Amino acid sequence: MARIAVIGAGMGAMAAAARLAVAGHRVTVYERTETYGGAVRRLERDGFAFDTGPGLLPLPAVYRDLFVKTGKEPLEDRVQLVQVDPAARHVFADGTEVSLPNASRAGVVTALDTALGQGTGRRWGDFLVRAREAWDRTRRPLLEEPLWPDWPVLAEREPYPAVPHKRLLRTRRAGTLAEVGAWELRDQRLAALLESHALAHGLDPRTAPASAAVLPYMEHAFGIWYVRGGLRELARAVYERCVARRVEFVFGTEVARIVEKDGRATGVEFAEGGAAEAEFVVAGVAPEALSGFVGSAALRGEGQVPAQHGLPSRLTVLLALRGGRPEGTAHRTVVHAEDRESELDALFGTSPGMPARPTVTVLRPDDPALVPDGEHEAITLTAxxxxxxxxxxxxxxxxxxxxxxxMITAAERAVPGLRDRILWRETRTPADIARETGAAGGAVPAPALAAAGGRLLHPANSTGIDGLFAVGGWSHPGGGLPHAGMSGAMVAGLVVEGPEFRGSQ
Known part of the structure; x- marks a missing residue:
């Protein structure tokens, strides 16, 4: 039995802690804030409750697996999972709308043909077939296995089978997600639908590789889910599973340094004094914090993927409304920017700023636990x-x-009269994200993607220091709730089985 110090109580760190405890190790989690969950938090006021981080759960199988592997009680006994249907309603710049059913290719094709015109559904359906091929080619190395030592192979090869496109007497294949939309989907609304998946993860579709096609494919293939009571309930369930497996949590304790001796991590020291010895240290923190803890050039071994920097953040607006939620309202609506190119220029230009007309995601859960009574509604806007x-x-x-x-003005395109219904609002800014997660500027990590010269890969979970592992959104396989859970599984495997661990079978 080894002593293991886990820095941070985010979702990836807790997933690793639970698995390591079940493997017989003595695990202590040190969290600098007063609660668990990382970015998965909740704001409560006047009988209203809001998720301040992720509001929906893709690929719930990751957390089902965590609960199966860490105890007899399955995930569904701890939280109530609800499949969101329709998966999303989209309001496009020209005023057309479409509601896409959850995890139904035939239903999506029909909905697109009806709303956007004959043939659009077939083109989207054909795109999903190609996206599945990209998914099949990258699923194991990007999501289920520790990052390959020869990771440049993933960086160089584009797994998306782009359709040949003749342009100016030359035949080309799409290399970016924006080119996939322009050349293969051939409809501005379909292109906006595609690009919104990248933008939601803070990626510029004009530079994101074609392999980013796996983002809409994941949602299409595995559905999108809501946790009754909000996603904070998932964090609570994972925390309680850790406690049940005798993981110790120490809140309000900031780690100042990872102790290193002869090239191996041997414990942690705290900002207020004191230290704790450990045979292994698992760090679920942003790159800047991890580098500060170690202060060593050996943190990342030679030839490893460098940490990502310069990623954008999210703005979240929580709206407490008078008047109940109308029956039949879509849980999620994406209101697309009226000038997509201007929005991307503003966000990803040389001097990033606020787009005048942003793409806004509107979440309207049908959940009595979030409101004081049926005469009120809780809405969350994100951009x-x-x-x-x-x-x-x-x-x-x-x-x-x-x-x-x-954002409220944009959301009124989907919720007429929204502004007149507002009782109060709370704005959650990048500064709030920075305080809760420690990420510089409140940056939010994106999922790992192949191609693009490795620019969208994340550093391996193993580091250049023996016994020190990185977990969570800033390490392989990147950001997002499912990815955090997978990261925890990989780290646990590397600690228990050693460098020969090759992922789930």
């Missing part, structure tokens, strides 16, 4: 924004509140 560039949080806050107003 991608630049991470905080520097120190002046007050100036940044003013700009973000102005952007929140623009």
């Amino acid at each position: 991608t924004v630049p991470a905080l560039p520097g120190a002046d949080e007050q100036a940044g806050r003013k700009a973000l509140e102005a952007q929140a107003d623009r």
Whole structure:
């Protein structure tokens, strides 16, 4: 039995902790804030409750597997999973709308043909077939196995089987997600539908590789789910599973340094004094924090994937409304920007700023646990924004509140009269994300993707220091709730089985 120190109580860190405890290790989690869950948090006020992080769960099989492997009580005995149907309603720039059924290719094809015109459904369906091929080629190396030592193979090969496209007497294949939309989907609304999946993860579709096609494919193939009571309930269930497996949590304790001796991690030291010895250290923190803990050039071994920097953040607007949720309302609506190119230029240009007309995701859960009574509704708006560039949080806050107003204006295209129903609102900014997760500027990590020269891969879970492992969204396989759970499984496997661990079979 080894002593294992886990830094941070995010979802990936807790997933690793539970698995390691079941394997017989003595696990202690040190969390600098006063609660668990990382970005998966909740705000409660006046009988309303809101998720302040992720609001939906893709690929719930990851957490089902966690609960199967860490005890007899399955996930569904701890939380109530609800499949969201329709998966999403889309409101496009030209005013057309479509509601896409959850995990039904035939239903999606029919819905698109009816709403956008004959042939659009077939083109989207054909795209999903190609996206599945990209998924099949990358699923194991990107999601189920530790990052390959020869990871440049993943960086160089584009797994998406793009359709040949003749342009100016030359035959080309799409290399970016935007080119897939323009050349293969051939409809601005379908292109906007495709690109919104990248934008939701903070990726510019004009530079994201064609392999980003796996993002909409995951949702299509495995469905999108909601946890009754909010996604915070999933965090609670994972935390309680850890406690049941005798994982010890120490909250309000900030790690200042990872102790290293003869090239191996041997424990942690705390900001307020004191230390704890450990045979293994698992760090679920952002790259800047991990580098600060070690202060060693050996943190990343020679030839490893470098940590990602410069990623955007999210702005979340929580709206407490008078008036109940109308029956038949879609749980999720994506209101697409009226000028997609201008939005991307603003977000990903040389001087990132706030788009004047942002793409906004509107979440309207049908969940009595989130409202004081049936005469009120809780709505969450989210949009991608630049991470905080520097120190002046007050100036940044003013700009973000102005952007929140623009988000409400955009959301009124999907919820007429929204502004008149608002009782109060709370704006959650990149500064809030930075405080809760420790990520510089409140940046949010994207899932790992193949191709693009390795730019969208994440550092391996193993580090250049023996006994030190990285877990969570800033390490392989990247950001997102499913990816965090997979990261925890990989780290546990590497600790228990050693470097020969090759992932789930």
